[in-house]
Amino acid sequence: MMDFSQDKEVLDAFIEESRERLSELESGVLELEEHTAADEAELLNSVFRAAHSVKAGAGLLKLHSIERVSHWLENLLGRVRTGEIQADSDLVTALLEGVDALRELIDDVPDCADRDVTEQLADLRSALDFARVRQRD
Helix, strand or coil: CCCHHHCHHHHHHHHHHHHHHHHHHHHHHHHHCCCCHHHHHHHHHHHHHHHHHHHHHHHHCCCHHHHHHHHHHHHHHHHHHCCCCCCCHHHHHHHHHHHHHHHHHHCCCCCCCCCCCHHHHHHHHHHHHHHHHHHHC
């Protein structure tokens, strides 16, 4: 199996594509609060796909820190898509902080491959827990 993490062209393509996806993700997340449930579905699908694309590329390249953070963003967005939680201002803030964390990691490819992202993951888990509580209220 080829180790793409050492191929500069592949890494450069991943970085460029990921930056585009993060821009889509960021603008989409900002729009989430303003949309009604009726027109939210396509927007959610779009931002979910952007997070998934970053996760998939990072997984292929063994950039585990990026893969883990993008997985959690995808996870939160998936739960919004199913109606388990709502994209209120607190969740949007947490998602945007996750996007910022990903941007920092991507700016440091390939050196970020196994960076400790425990704090970022804990923040995203907390955002999920708090969103679930708000959903019940």
